[in-house]
Amino acid sequence: MxxxxxxxxxxxxxxxxxxxxxxxxxxxxxxxxxAQRLRVSRLTVNELVKGKRALTASMALRLGRLTGQSPDYWLALQRAVDLWDARQDPDNQIVEEIEPLQT
Known part of the structure; x- marks a missing residue:
């Protein structure tokens, strides 16, 4: 792959x-x-919608059940955002200095 x-x-x-x-x-x-359907607080839903809270595995399970989408689908959306944000963080520029293992 x-x-x-x-x-x-x-x-x-x-x-x-x-x-x-x-x-x-x-x-x-x-x-x-x-929030009532997901059995969480309205604040939790509001923070997810506004991008102030990351989607957790537990929330992915809840959304998967509600929507019929796989929890993996929801987690993949969050993972893509997390990786993009990490790549933009200047503190992570050191990653480029790491020498890969030889295979």
């Missing part, structure tokens, strides 16, 4: 945007109603 290592020019779409558009807007739900 080959991995595309080209840097993305823009930040991947965070899971919260999908929650807003594909769940809340599409199904006419409020954040409070979604």
């Amino acid at each position: 080959s991995v595309d290592r080209r840097p993305l020019e823009r930040r991947p779409t965070p899971p919260g945007r999908f929650i807003q558009h594909d769940i809340l807007d599409e199904h006419g739900l409020t954040q409070e109603q979604l």
Whole structure:
């Protein structure tokens, strides 16, 4: 399996945007109603939608059950954002200085 290592020019779409558009807007739900269905606080949903909270494995399971999408799908969305953010962080520039193991 080959991995595309080209840097993305823009930040991947965070899971919260999908929650807003594909769940809340599409199904006419409020954040409070979604929170009740997911058995979490409204604050949790609000922070996910606003991108102030990362999506956890537990939330991926809940969203997977609710939407029929795989929990892996939801985690992949979060992972893409996390990796992009890490690559943009100047503290991680040292990664380029690490010498790979010889195979």
